[in-house]
Amino acid sequence: xxxxxxxxxxxxxxxxxxxxxxxxxxxxxxxxxxxxxxxxxxxxxxxxxxxxxxxxxxxxxxxxxxxxxxxxxxxxxxxxxxxxxxxxxxxxxxxxxxxxxxxxxxxxxxxxxxxxxxxxxxxxxxxxxxxxxxxxxxxxxxxxxxxxxxxxxxxxxxxxxxxxxxxxxx
Numbered sequence: 001x002x003x004x005x006x007x008x009x010x011x012x013x014x015x016x017x018x019x020x021x022x023x024x025x026x027x028x029x030x031x032x033x034x035x036x037x038x039x040x041x042x043x044x045x046x047x048x049x050x051x052x053x054x055x056x057x058x059x060x061x062x063x064x065x066x067x068x069x070x071x072x073x074x075x076x077x078x079x080x081x082x083x084x085x086x087x088x089x090x091x092x093x094x095x096x097x098x099x100x101x102x103x104x105x106x107x108x109x110x111x112x113x114x115x116x117x118x119x120x121x122x123x124x125x126x127x128x129x130x131x132x133x134x135x136x137x138x139x140x141x142x143x144x145x146x147x148x149x150x151x152x153x154x155x156x157x158x159x160x161x162x163x164x165x166x167x168x169x170x
Contacts, residue, residue: 094123
């Protein structure tokens with residue numbers, strides 16, 4: 001049985017529980033009292049049971065509402081966690097970055113670069129791969145590598161963004 005419960009309905013329900021009042025919950029959610037009441041009524045219709053006991057002076061959780069309330073809070077918290085996680089990944093505050101470099105750079109430049117990056121970005125895991133020089137471009141083009149290091153002439157491709165780190169006179 002599919003119940004199309006919305007996030008707004010859950011938020012309205014939790015707001016009423018937290019404030020103990022439809023009018024206060026409506027203010028907290030920047031809704032009219034009628035709109036908030038409608039959201040709670042829709043939720044109760046969708047789940048097929050009364051979640052709140054109402055009278056002219058107070059609002060209280062019904063027996064089913066008492067069981068449902070922690071679950072509704074958990075759903076909302078899980079959603080918030082997922083959205084925070086997406087924001088972190090989008091803003092590159094955490095996640096994984098896959099780096100490839102040829103053997104010649106693997107034991108000279110890369111250890112210090114990776115250590116510095118790790119200290120500046122502790123929540124981003126660097127996965128380093130030591131590859132033949134030609135495989136750096138292949139990894140970038142195939143999406144197996146996020147950042148590649150190597151000589152610009154070997155890495156050159158229109159679809160790859162190049163940022164020179166230094167000029168080598170040789």
